[in-house]
Amino acid sequence: MDRDRGSLWIEEPVGRPRMPDPVRTAAVRAALVLSVTLVETVVTLLFALSGSWLAFPALLCTVASTVAATWGVLDVWVTRQVWNQRHGVVSVPSSTAREVRRARARPAAR
Template sequence: MSAARRRRLPDEVRAAVVRAVLCLAFTMVGLLIATLASYADSWLMTPALMAMGLGVFGTMWCLLEILISRQVAAQRMRGPNSASPMAGSRAPGGARPVPRPGGPPNGTATPQSRVPTAYP
């Protein structure tokens, strides 16, 4: 049983994931410092809480960046002027026209029943 090979993520997506992990680590360190400072009744609790708040904001920002960069990479993979997400998934010439009611009985395509594949 072989493991399915996954495609490598595009560079901009991998960079966004690295930034998100670093921001999450920064947030976790802020949480740890804030917890320890609260046990010790230290003045470091306020800056640690502010750093943790910035870290939460930054982590959410990075997660949103991951989603956007994945969508941009997926659009780039589909190609220009691609209207549907499945465009380019079939080999060219492999699709058969769908017979319409009132059309020829054998399902052959007439010039009137063909649907254009791309719009100008």
């Protein structure tokens, strides 16, 4: 292997910045709950097809997990909205959040 041609690791610019930590944490939590829900759904289906008595308790657990997964997705959405509102992330130039940030910065500059 010829190492004179460059390093093995090449940094490439990302199209958008990474998510804030609270939003990323909520997204990971939601993804884990969703994956468990999908596994429970498959297990419930297999129990039902085999005629096992465990099909009904598994169905109840799957319904509860579906509610939890919905809650997790809503948690990601609400956490993202709260983060944007508290930290003044703006999407248009005439945003009031930008004006508030400028007003806070003016006294500090004097």
